Amino acid sequence: MAKEFFEVKNLKVSTDETELLHGVDFSLPSGSTTLLTGANGAGKSTLLKLIMGISPLRTSGKILLNSKDITKLPPERRAKLGIFLSFQEPVAIPGLSVSEMLRSSTEALGKKMSYMDFKLHLCELLEKLGLDPFVAKRDINTSFSGGEKKKLEILQLLMLEPKLVLLDEIDSGLDTKANELISKTLADYQQKTGATFLVVSHNLRILKHLTPSQKLVLEDGLIHKDEA
Amino acid sequence: MSYRAADGLNKALIRDISRRKNEPEWMLDFRLKCLEMYHQIDAPSWGPDLSGLDIAHISNYVQPDSKMVSSWEEVPVGIRQSFEDLGIPEAEREGLAGVGAQYDSELVYHNIKQATAKTGVVYLGIEEALNHPKYAEIFKEHFMQLVPPSDHKFAALHGALWSGGSFVYVPKNTSVEFPLQSYYRFNAPGAGQFEHTLIILEEGADLHFIEGCSAPRYNVANLHAGCVEIFVGKSAHIKYSTVESWSKNMYNLNTKRAIVAEGGKIEWVSGSFGSRVSMLYPMGILNGRGAGMEYTGVSLAGSDQDLDTGAKVVISAPDCYALLNSKSIAKNGGKNTFRSLVKVLKNANNSRVFMDCKSLICDSQSRTDTIPVFNIRAKNADVAHEASVGKISEEQINYLRTRGLSEDAAKSLIVQGFTANITKELPVEYAVEMNNYLKLSMEKNL
Numbered sequence: 001m002a003k004e005f006f007e008v009k010n011l012k013v014s015t016d017e018t019e020l021l022h023g024v025d026f027s028l029p030s031g032s033t034t035l036l037t038g039a040n041g042a043g044k045s046t047l048l049k050l051i052m053g054i055s056p057l058r059t060s061g062k063i064l065l066n067s068k069d070i071t072k073l074p075p076e077r078r079a080k081l082g083i084f085l086s087f088q089e090p091v092a093i094p095g096l097s098v099s100e101m102l103r104s105s106t107e108a109l110g111k112k113m114s115y116m117d118f119k120l121h122l123c124e125l126l127e128k129l130g131l132d133p134f135v136a137k138r139d140i141n142t143s144f145s146g147g148e149k150k151k152l153e154i155l156q157l158l159m160l161e162p163k164l165v166l167l168d169e170i171d172s173g174l175d176t177k178a179n180e181l182i183s184k185t186l187a188d189y190q191q192k193t194g195a196t197f198l199v200v201s202h203n204l205r206i207l208k209h210l211t212p213s214q215k216l217v218l219e220d221g222l223i224h225k226d227e228a
Numbered sequence: 229m230s231y232r233a234a235d236g237l238n239k240a241l242i243r244d245i246s247r248r249k250n251e252p253e254w255m256l257d258f259r260l261k262c263l264e265m266y267h268q269i270d271a272p273s274w275g276p277d278l279s280g281l282d283i284a285h286i287s288n289y290v291q292p293d294s295k296m297v298s299s300w301e302e303v304p305v306g307i308r309q310s311f312e313d314l315g316i317p318e319a320e321r322e323g324l325a326g327v328g329a330q331y332d333s334e335l336v337y338h339n340i341k342q343a344t345a346k347t348g349v350v351y352l353g354i355e356e357a358l359n360h361p362k363y364a365e366i367f368k369e370h371f372m373q374l375v376p377p378s379d380h381k382f383a384a385l386h387g388a389l390w391s392g393g394s395f396v397y398v399p400k401n402t403s404v405e406f407p408l409q410s411y412y413r414f415n416a417p418g419a420g421q422f423e424h425t426l427i428i429l430e431e432g433a434d435l436h437f438i439e440g441c442s443a444p445r446y447n448v449a450n451l452h453a454g455c456v457e458i459f460v461g462k463s464a465h466i467k468y469s470t471v472e473s474w475s476k477n478m479y480n481l482n483t484k485r486a487i488v489a490e491g492g493k494i495e496w497v498s499g500s501f502g503s504r505v506s507m508l509y510p511m512g513i514l515n516g517r518g519a520g521m522e523y524t525g526v527s528l529a530g531s532d533q534d535l536d537t538g539a540k541v542v543i544s545a546p547d548c549y550a551l552l553n554s555k556s557i558a559k560n561g562g563k564n565t566f567r568s569l570v571k572v573l574k575n576a577n578n579s580r581v582f583m584d585c586k587s588l589i590c591d592s593q594s595r596t597d598t599i600p601v602f603n604i605r606a607k608n609a610d611v612a613h614e615a616s617v618g619k620i621s622e623e624q625i626n627y628l629r630t631r632g633l634s635e636d637a638a639k640s641l642i643v644q645g646f647t648a649n650i651t652k653e654l655p656v657e658y659a660v661e662m663n664n665y666l667k668l669s670m671e672k673n674l
Contacts, residue, residue, distance in 0.1 A: 054626040079632040091627035095645030101631070104641055108632035139645070156631065 005030035005196050006164055011061035013043070013050060020046065022221040023061065028164075033190070033197040033210045037226075038218035044200045045088055047218065048166045051198075052085040053078045065164065080109055084162030086153040088169040088200075092141040098152060099136040102159050109160060125158050130181060146173030154182055158189065167199045171206035183208040230293040232416065236284045239263065242388055245289050249355055249391070254368070262377040262387030269381040275567075276505040276534040281449050281479045283420075288389050290332035290416040296353050298339040307331050314442065316411050324438075326351040328410040330423055333391040344404060350397040351408055354424050357395035367395065370426055374457040374485045374513075382453045382481040386422050390455065393423035398433035400461075407436040407469075412454070414443035414474070420451040427457070429464040429492075438658070439470045442502070443478060449504070450478045458486035460494055462516065467495040471658050473665060474502035476532055482508050490516030490545070497653045499662050500527040500537050501669070509567060511540035514548040514576075523552045526650040526662075528643075528669060529562030529594070538567040538599075543576040543606075552583040555647050558594035559670070565596070570611060571603045580610040587617045588646050590639065590670075640670035 006028040013021040020043050028034050038044050049055040051063060053075035063071045065081055073081075093101070103118060113121070123133055129151045141149050150170055157165060167186075171179055187209035190197060199206060215226040233241055242263055246256040271278055294304050300317050311317060311329050320327040326340035328351070340351040350363065357367045377387035394410045414421050429435060443450065452474065460466055466486070474480055480503040486494040496510040512521030523539035541550040556564040566585045587596040598615045620642050628638035644651075644666055651659045 052630050054630060074635075075626065075629040076632050076634055079630055085630050087627065091621075091623050093624050093627070093642055093645050095648035096641055100644075101628070101641070104628075104633060104637070105631040108634070108637065160631065 004028070005066060007062075007064040008051070009062040009064065011050070011059065011063070013046065013055070013057050013059050015057060020057070020221055024218075024223045026216055026223050028196050028198060029213065030196055031190070031194040032213045033199060035204075035207065035212040035215045036198060036200045036218060037202075037215065042218045043221070044218055045168055048085055048168050048198070048200060051166060052083060054085075076108070079160075079162075082163030083166070084157055084160060084164070085166040086150075086157060086168060086170050088172070090141045090149045090153055092139070094139055094142050096140050097137050098140050098155070101140045102156065105156070105160060111160075122159065125155055128158075128185065129155055130178075131155070147175060147178050150174055150182065151178065154185060158185070161193065163193070163195050165195050165197045167197065167201070167206065169200055169202065171201055171203060174205070179205045180208065182206065183210060186210060231291040232287050232419070233289040235287050235418070237263070237266075237288055237388070241288060245389065245391060248291070251358065255358065258372075259388050262384045265377050265384035266381060266388055269378070269384055271381050272507070275507055275536050275565075278479065278505065280504070281451060283385075283451070285418065286449065286451055287416065287419040288422070289391060290419045291334050292331040292336055294331070294334075294336045296335045296338055298337070300337060303336050307336055310413055310415070311337070311411065314411065314413070314440070316409075319409065323406055324409050325349070325404050325406040326408045328353065328394045330392045330410070330412045330421075332414060332416050332419065333421060335392050338394070340408070341406075344406070347402050347404075348399040349402060349404055350395070352395045354393040354395050354426065357426070363395065363397065366397065366428065367426065370428060370457065370459060371424075372455070372457070374459070374487055375455050375483050379483065383455065383483055386424070386453045386455045386483070389420065389422045389453075390424045391422055393425045393454070396425075396427040396435070396437065398429045398435050398464075400430040401432035402430075403434040404436070407438050409438040409440065411440045414441070414450060414452065414478075418448035418450065420453065423454045425454070425456040427466065428459045429461050429466055431462040431464060433461060433464040434466070436467045436469070439468070440658075441470070441472045441474055443475045448477060450475070451481070452478055453481045455482070456484040458494065460486055460488040460492040462489045463491040464489070465493045465495075467497065468510075469497040469654055469658065471499040471654070471662060472502055472506070476502065476504050478503040480506040480508060484508070484510040485513070486511070486521075487513040487515050488519040488521065491518045492516065493520040493522070495522045496524070496539065497650075498523070498525040498537070499650075499654065499658070500525070500535055501662075501665055503535065504532060506535045506537055508537045509540050509569070511542070512550065514541065514543045514550070515545055517545045518547045519545060520548060521550045523550075523554070524650050524653045525554045526647045527556045527564055528666065529556070529558045529564045530669060531560040531562060534563045536565040536567055538565075540569040541581065542571045542573070543579045543581070544573045546575065546577045546579065548576060548579040550581045552581075552585075553650070554585040555588070555650055556585070556596060557588045557590065557643055557646065558596045559590035561591075561593035563595045565599060567599045569601045569603070572606045572609045572611065574605045576606045577608045579606060581612070583613045585615045586646070588643065589617060589619050590643075636670060640667045643670055
């Protein structure tokens with residue numbers, strides 16, 4: 001049996017008035033893909049944000065990565081440990097180019113790369129995702145279509161090379177061709193790096209080339225395995 | 229030997245400065261008249277608090293232990309090192325047509341490249357121009373004509389105490405290929421610096437002039453009341469770029485003004501980062517048909533800083549245009565004010581003015597204000613103003629943090645993005661300096 005790479009134990013989340021998650025338990029085996037489903041508003045995005053460390057909500061319970069307790073770590077420390085969240089709604093930062101942002105991120109994550117190597121790698125990745133090289137100079141998530149923004153999330157993923165990938169509705173707003181490209185790219189990435197994927201998707205199109213080994217359903221503040 | 233005048237302001241000091249500079253009689257008379265005006269004119273009743281500025285406790289003339297030379301080798305080692313640290317000689321070698329370097333009240337270095345001088349471009353220390361057999365008359369015709377000493381209290385003070393600065397003359401249809409740069413280094417604690425820059429562009433001339441200013445920090449108030457006067461001929465063009473990173477004990481009360489003839493253009497690019505108090509409003513007088521002014525400014529006010537900056541434009545001819553674009557950032561309790569005046573006179577029909585000022589507030593202790601004044605007398609003019617104030621959003625910070633950046637580094641990148649369209653207006657080395665400054669300032673909470 002594959003080693004449990006990532007675990008969530010008795011996670012409770014509440015606002016001032018209500019408890020949203022009542023004690024969630026699940027684990028992700030190393031190198032696996034897990035599909036997380038649930039109705040709108042069930043708390044799937046909240047759960048991904050909690051794992052990434054950017055939810056302002058009150059929590060209790062534990063989040064473990066490679067048996068290390070990361071529950072109290074800030075998001076940048078989690079990013080350094082290899083966690084990556086692909087946002088459902090990527091955030092625009094006017095004036096900050098895609099290239100500048102990626103350069104700052106790779107430096108912050110301690111990836112040693114000369115500026116020339118960085119530029120070359122960026123160009124390769126843009127081409128791989130069917131994006132114009134000029135995209136590198138444009139402001140991140142500003143004046144891009146919904147599909148392009150999703151591609152930019154994948155661009156960041158490929159550049160930052162995370163070990164645990166949280167995909168929040170990566171396939172919404174993608175046309176068939178783009179979905180095929182992204183699904184294939186993600187599958188290739190997983191095969192190459194052995195990364196672990198937690199995927200939130202409604203239309204399941206992203207699973208074209210990704211095979212989930214387990215399916216989790218978030219319902220009424222609890223998670224259960226869907227054995228079907 | 230270096231010399232520091234006794235603190236305070238009086239006729240004896242004025243006479244002493246004039247004597248040390250071997251000035252003609254008319255200049256001494258002018259200075260003394262300015263001194264009288266200074267005493268008669270009240271300090272501004274609006275704007276930042278100037279009560280910490282006590283002219284009786286400021287030395288208004290500090291002569292460095294060096295004469296003005298045209299070779300860095302001849303500049304005394306200590307002074308030369310301070311300019312080396314700022315990268316001035318290196319910038320000169322790499323891409324400037326000429327450099328002037330002032331240390332406290334006097335220029336210590338002034339040089340123009342031979343190739344530029346051969347085109348007839350004149351770049352002199354301002355005192356040289358005053359006593360120059362060929363340029364003394366031009367100097368007298370223009371000096372403090374655009375900014376008369378009666379303009380305001382600190383213009384009068386400048387008239388009385390001016391020392392150092394540059395004189396530039398660009399002949400008809402001459403483009404200066406590389407920028408000229410004057411750098412003002414202020415080293416003496418509790419002192420004043422009053423340099424004067426006079427630039428004359430003949431018809432069809434083109435110039436980029438860069439001004440840089442910095443000083444180490446002291447616990448006593450320093451005063452900078454310089455003056456820039458620019459005469460832009462018919463169809464001539466000048467870009468005047470300034471990056472001011474004065475220390476936080478500085479009162480920066482500078483006056484900059486240009487008059488622009490038919491089809492000419494003035495571009496002001498202004499970065500204000502330092503000083504305790506700044507009152508700085510570059511002005512363009514568009515005096516001929518189709519003249520233009522562009523103002524691009526960025527200011528960053530941190531703790532104990534009150535930066536009151538902006539621009540003024542007076543349009544007195546038809547078909548002119550002005551674009552004013554300002555970005556300001558307030559943090560750690562800093563105060564930013566964008567203040568502008570747009571005056572469109574009766575005969576300035578078909579003129580267009582567009583003003584856009586955006587402010588970013590980083591925390592609840594900081595403050596930002598926008599005070600635009602419009603005085604439109606032409607029947608047919610197109611004037612628009614946009615202003616917005618925003619906060620750095622938690623969403624943006626979180627997004628960058630998930631990519632590995634610390635909270636401070638994330639804020640710094642967001643601020644750099646906010647000012648990006650202004651940074652690109654600056655010469656490369658200044659853009660780099662500005663970004664480094666923003667980065668340091670945001671991340672180290674300077």
